[in-house]
Amino acid sequence: MPKKKKIGSYPNTMIVISLTAALFLIGFCGLLVIQSKKLVSIIRQNVEVRVFVDKSVTKAGQDSILSIIQAKPFVLSSAEAQPITYVSKEDAAKEFIQGTKEDFVNFLGENPLRDSYRVKVREEYFEEVKLAQIKKELEQITGVYEVVYQENLADNINKNVTKIYIVLASFAVIMLIIIVLLVNNTIKLAIYSQRFLIRSMQLVGATNGFIQKPYVMRGAIQGLVGGILAAALLVVLQQVAVRNVEGLALLQEYEKIGILIGIVVILGISIGIASTYQSLARYLRMALDDLY
Incomplete structure (x- = not known):
């Protein structure tokens, strides 16, 4: 006999996986920037x-x-x-x-x-x-x-470095936009399944703040879990690369990598809260006929 879906159930796994993949890609771009800046710094110091x-x-x-x-x-x-x-x-x-x-x-x-x-x-x-x-x-x-x-070497290196940073920054911004839209749509689909429960809570007199609180908390937890998983994947990737690529250890700046991991986790929580809040606001304002 198929298991009945519990009232108020929520596709947590799907959201966490989406957040993890998104945050991992953003963190990976961050790692590339950190290590490319270190490489350029080493090149400059050896001129x-x-x-x-x-x-x-x-x-x-x-x-x-x-x-x-x-x-x-x-x-x-x-x-x-x-x-x-x-x-x-x-x-x-x-x-x-x-x-x-x-x-x-x-x-x-x-x-x-x-x-x-x-x-x-x-x-x-x-x-x-x-x-x-x-x-x-x-x-x-x-x-x-x-x-x-070596004349013109500095200008050539600086020009190439600027081009690399522009490409990486553009890629990171595009990825961030795509990722936010993807996660936002995933959370919207999750909230969509809760629209009748939300309306029922409104009908019995629950305030918007009361309704939003558990969902926003859940979004924060999902973002936190997604951020931690993405950070763990980044650390594993970084350690595997250091052990298998000769000379890569010289490019590691563990303090900056630690800051990047913190940013990934905070970004995960922020995206989880913001996307959940935005999706909830839509259904809280929606007319009864529009729910169908």
């Missing part, structure tokens, strides 16, 4: 400005140049990475030979390269105009022969 020293500069002169460079505000903090690296002309020759497989020292009879400092700059200075100003400022230091950096 170097090379300061070549005059051949006539003594060891004391090189130390003086180093002290001046270290005092500059654009130099990356030592807490983030090693900001300045000294490269002797012998080490530079070894790097060149290793990269080209050609021993130019034997061919020329001497090493024409110069001692240099490789300087990493702060992320906020990663713009073509600011890098050009840094080059000009460093070349004014006594004993500096030349300052070199």
